[in-house]
Amino acid sequence: GQQLNQSPQSMFIQEGEDVSMNCTSSSIFNTWLWYKQDPGEGPVLLIALYKAGELTSNGRLTAQFGITRKDSFLNISASIPSDVGIYFCAGAPQGAQKLVFGQGTRLTINP
Amino acid sequence: DAGVIQSPRHEVTEMGQEVTLRCKPISGHDYLFWYRQTMMRGLELLIYFNNNVPIDDSGMPEDRFSAKMPNASFSTLKIQPSEPRDSAVYFCASSFIRATEAFFGQGTRLTVV
Numbered sequence: 001g002q003q004l005n006q007s008p009q010s011m012f013i014q015e016g017e018d019v020s021m022n023c024t025s026s027s028i029f030n031t032w033l034w035y036k037q038d039p040g041e042g043p044v045l046l047i048a049l050y051k052a053g054e055l056t057s058n059g060r061l062t063a064q065f066g067i068t069r070k071d072s073f074l075n076i077s078a079s080i081p082s083d084v085g086i087y088f089c090a091g092a093p094q095g096a097q098k099l100v101f102g103q104g105t106r107l108t109i110n111p
Numbered sequence: 112d113a114g115v116i117q118s119p120r121h122e123v124t125e126m127g128q129e130v131t132l133r134c135k136p137i138s139g140h141d142y143l144f145w146y147r148q149t150m151m152r153g154l155e156l157l158i159y160f161n162n163n164v165p166i167d168d169s170g171m172p173e174d175r176f177s178a179k180m181p182n183a184s185f186s187t188l189k190i191q192p193s194e195p196r197d198s199a200v201y202f203c204a205s206s207f208i209r210a211t212e213a214f215f216g217q218g219t220r221l222t223v224v
Binding site for chain 1: 115142144153154156159161166167202204209211212213214215216217218
């Protein structure tokens with residue numbers, strides 16, 4: 001089945017630094033989503049992307065839907081302690097009405 | 112809206128016992144999903160419903176797993192008999208129109224001993 005390759009698997013940064021993570025797929029996706037999961041909670045939707053090339057921001061978060069429709073990235077600017085958590089990319093393969101999830105990027109922030 | 116509500120939050124059961132997980136989707140949402148999360152396999156889609164009808168159950172691991180959605184506001188995921196390898200966090204999610212923009216519940220952490 002389709003798989004998403006998400007990188008990096010983990011990040012250790014200083015508070016205030018910018019963060020970048022990405023997801024790639026071997027097949028075309030119609031939708032890219034980015035979620036954040038805090039310990040003991042369910043994933044929370046951060047940003048949804050529906051068109052190739054689309055660039056969308058949500059506060060300090062910015063995500064883009066790659067032109068080839070096979071990749072997406074998420075940037076977090078000026079990180080703060082509450083950004084700690086696991087970030088997941090998710091995509092809807094062409095012709096499918098369901099999401100495939102990446103393996104997640106665990107973000108740790110040193111104050 | 113209270114969001115997707117799952118119960119129980121935690122379940123510990125003995126191998127061989129029947130387990131039933133419950134979900135109340137967001138009112139008005141017409142898609143409902145059941146996911147399983149483990150360290151080894153990440154988030155896996157088990158089954159999803161559209162307008163209470165199961166659309167894709169290809170992710171259900173085996174016949175011990177079954178899911179129902181008797182009405183638009185309630186769904187269950189049942190495991191019978193349960194096995195230790197079923198231990199995981201099970202999430203329910205729902206969405207409106209677009210099946211892809213799913214909102215998740217807080218999950219049920221299942222431990223089978």
